[in-house]
Amino acid sequence: MRLPRFFAATLLIAALAVPLEQGEAANPTMAVSPAATSFAEDVNSPGSGWTFGTGAAWFPAVWSDNAAYTYTSCVRVSAANANGNSSWSAEYTTSPSTSLHVGLAVAGTASCGTPAAAGTDIGNSSFTTLNQTGNATAYYYVVVQPTVAVSSTVTISLTFKVQSTAATLAITMSPGNAIAVTITPSSAGLLEDVTLSAGNNSGWAFAAGKPWIPGTTWNDNSAYTYGTGAAGCFTVSVRTSVQNWNLSAFYTTSPTPSKPINVALAQAGTGSTCNAPAAAGTVIGSSPATVLANQGGTQTVDYYVVVQPALAVTSNVAVTMTFTAQ
Amino acid sequence: MTTDTREDEDCSCSKALRLSNGNLARACTLTVVLLAMAIRIALPVPAHAATSGSGNVVITVTPGQSVAVTVTPATLSLSEDVTSPGTGWMFDATNAAWMPNAWTHGTYFYGVSGSGNCLAITISTSLSNWGLTAYYGVSGGLTSGNTSLALAPSTAACGTPTSSQVLSANSGAQTTLQTSQNGSQTFYYYVAVQPTIATAANATITITFTAQ
Secondary structure (H helix, E strand, O other): OOOHHHHHHHHHHHHOOOOOOOOOOOOOOEEOOOOEEEEEOOOOOOOOEEEEOOOOOOOOOOOOOEEEEEEEEEHHHHHEOOOOEEEEEEEEEOHHHHHHHHEEEEOOOOOOOOOOOOEEEEEEEOEEEEEEEEOOOEEEEEEEEEOOOOOHHHHOOOOOOOOOOOEEEEEEEOOOEEEEEEEEEEEEEEEEOOOOOOOOOEEEEEOOOOOOOOOOOOOOEEEEEEEOOOOOEEEEEEEEEEEEEEEEEEEEEOOOOOOOOEEEEEEEEEEOOOOOOOOOOOOEEEEEOOOOOOOOOOOEEEEEEEEOOOOOOOOOEEEEEEEOOO | EEEEEEOOOOOOOOOOOOOOOOOHHHHHHHHHHHHHHHHHHHOOOOOOEOOEEEEEEEEEEEEEEOOEEEOOOOOOOOOOOOOOOOOEEEEOOOOOOOOOOOOOOOOEOOOEEEOOEEEEEEEEEOOOOOOEEEEEEEEOOOOOOOOOEEEEEEEOOOOOOOOOOOOEOOOOOOOEEEEEHHHHHHEEEEEEEEEEEOOOOOEEEEEEEEEE
C-alpha cells in the first residue's frame, strides 16, 4: 500500500530533524577514487596509468610469479566517521571468473608516491585486513597478476571496507599481448668455414665431439655452435605474468638446400648465465619442438645454438628460428 | 516539492530517490548511460589479443671452407739408405704382408707400431657423406715412373696394417681411400715408398689428400 506523499514527506522531515544523541557517531563512509580504471593484459602497452613489470618491490612477497601489472596512478581510499580502531579490509571478485592475483601496496597517505614495502595479497571473495584503521586516507598501487591470458574482457571488482561500509573500484581488464618473446641477438651470420679464418665468424665456433652436439640423434659429430664466443649465448626473453607456459621452437630454411641443415638448442643457463651445456641439445625441426616446459612469469633462457650443415652451401641460406611461448 | 523514497524501477541506481514528478529518475538513467559510455570509450582496445608470443632469429649461412684436411706430420724425411733410412722409417727387404702384392722390390715405409709414428689425416667438417681421395707427385731426382707409393690403414696407436692401397700419380684419377663418411674424422696410415732407382739428387714426393 502506498502512503500519501504528504505523510511520507513529513516522516522524512521529522527524521532529519531529530538531533543526534550526544556521543552517537555518524555512519562511517568510505570513498574510492577513481571509481573505475582499465588496462589491457598487454606486456608492451597495458594502458594509461598502468605498467607491466618484473620483480617490483611492491609486489606481494607471497606471489610465486615475478611479473604483474600495476596501476601506478594510485587509487585514493579514504574513510570517515569510522571507529578509530576499526581495520580496513579489501577483497576482489572477477566477472567472468578468471585466474589472477590482486595486491595492494600503500604508496602514501598524503599523495601518490612509490610504495616502499611489499604489498598485501588480497583475497578472492574473502576480505583481507589492510594496515589502515579508522579515519584515514591512503593511496594504493593496485597490482594485478593474471595467471592466464584472457580472451575476453574481465571486470575485477576491488572492494574496500571499514566496519560495515564499503566502496568498490571497478577494474576492466581486456585481452592483449599477454606474452612477448624477444631474442638477442636477432640475427647472426654464420660463415660455413671450419677454420674460421676466411672472415668474421663472431660468436661461432666449429667443433667436433662437444657434449651439446646431439651426436646420438645426428650421425655427424661436428657442428658450428653459437655461444662459446665473447658474445655469449642466444638469449630468449619471455615477458608475461602468465603461468605454466611452454617454450617451443622450429626453423625454416630459405632457399631450401639439397641436404638438410640440422639445428639444435642446448640450454646454457638462465638470466645472464651462459655456461657450456653438459647435455646434448634438443633437436628442432620444421614443426615446433618443446625446449622448455612449465614455466611461470617472466623468464630469460640462454641457449647454445648448434647448426650442422650437411652440405657445403654455394650461396647464402637463411635459417629462421621461431620461438613461441604459450 | 515532495520526495518519493521508493526504489526507482527505471533507474540503474537501485538506491536512488525519485522526486514525485519523476524527473530525477530520467536524469539518473541518463547519467548511468553516459558513465557507461565513458568507461567504454576509455577502454584500451588492443590491436590484437594473443595468448602466445613469438620471436624470430635469422641465421644466415654463407659459403666458406666447409671442409679442412690436416696431415700430421706435414713433412717427412727419407734417406734412400737400406740400413738407416731415417727416424720413423724402416726398410723391408721382403715386403710385409700388408704391402701391395704386386710389389716385388724392397720397400721403405714410415710407421712404427705403438710409437705414434704414422701419418694422421684429420678431416674437419660438418658435412655428411663425403669421401677421401689421394694422389702423389714426384719432383727432383725421382719421377713417378720410378717411384711407387702406397698407403696402409692403421690405428690411432699406429698398429701394424693388414692391407694397403697403391696411390695414383694422376690427379685426375685419384685413389679413393674412404667413402660415405660423416662429420669430422681422423685416419691413420703407414706410408710405403718404393724407388726403383738410386736417386742422385734430392727428390720431393708430395701426397695430396682431398675430402669432398
